[in-house]
C-alpha cells in the first residue's frame with residue numbers, strides 16, 4: 001500500500017530530485033538533448049520553494065515508500081485550458097521516480113488527485129501528455145482516461161513538443 005499525503009515545504013529537495021531524475025528517464029530521446037542537458041537540480045529545488053508556498057491546500061500530494069521517503073508527486077488544479085468550463089479539473093503533473101515504477105504509486109497518486117477534484121465539485125478532468133510518452137499514455141488508458149481529440153504544440157526552449165489531451169468523467 002502506497003501512503004499518499006499533501007506535500008509540505010520540507011519535501012522540496014526530494015520533489016526536485018524526482019522531477020529531474022524522472023524527466024531524464026522519461027524524455028531522453030523524446031525531446032531535444034539540449035533540454036535534458038539543461039535540467040538542473042538546484043534550479044528545480046528553487047522552483048519548488050517558490051511553488052509550494054503558493055499552492056492551494058490539497059493541490060499537491062506526495063507518495064511515500066515504506067521508509068517514508070518521497071517517491072512521487074501529483075499536482076491538480078482547475079483546468080488551465082482556455083475556454084474550459086468551471087466544472088473541469090486538471091491533473092497538471094504526475095511523476096513517480098523510475099526506481100519505483102510499477103509498484104502502484106502512480107495509480108495511488110492519480111486516484112488521490114481525481115478524488116480531490118471530485119470532492120471539490122469538478123465533474124470532468126483533463127490532462128496533457130507528450131504524444132510520444134507511450135508508458136504514460138498506456139497507464140492513463142488503463143486508469144480509464146480517454147483521448148478527447150485535442151492536440152497542441154508546446155513551444156519550450158526552442159523545441160516544439162506535440163501533446164495530446166486525455167479526459168475522464170469524475
Ligand SMILES: CC(C)(COP(=O)(O)OP(=O)(O)OC[C@H]1O[C@@H](n2cnc3c(N)ncnc32)[C@H](O)[C@@H]1OP(=O)(O)O)[C@@H](O)C(=O)NCCC(=O)NCCS
Nearest residue numbers: 026094095096101102103104105106107128129136139142
Ligand atoms: C506514468 C507513471 C506516473 C506511472 O506510474 P507507476 O507508479 O509506474 O504506476 P503504477 O505502478 O500504479 O502502474 C503501472 C503498472 O504497474 C502495475 N502495478 C501496479 N501495482 C503493482 C505491483 N504492486 N506490482 C507489480 N505491478 C504493479 C500496474 O498494473 C500498471 O500496469 P499496466 O500499466 O500494465 O496496467 C510513471 O511511469 C511516471 O512517473 N512516468 C514518468 C513521468 C510521466 O510520464 N508522467 C506523466 C506525464 S503527463
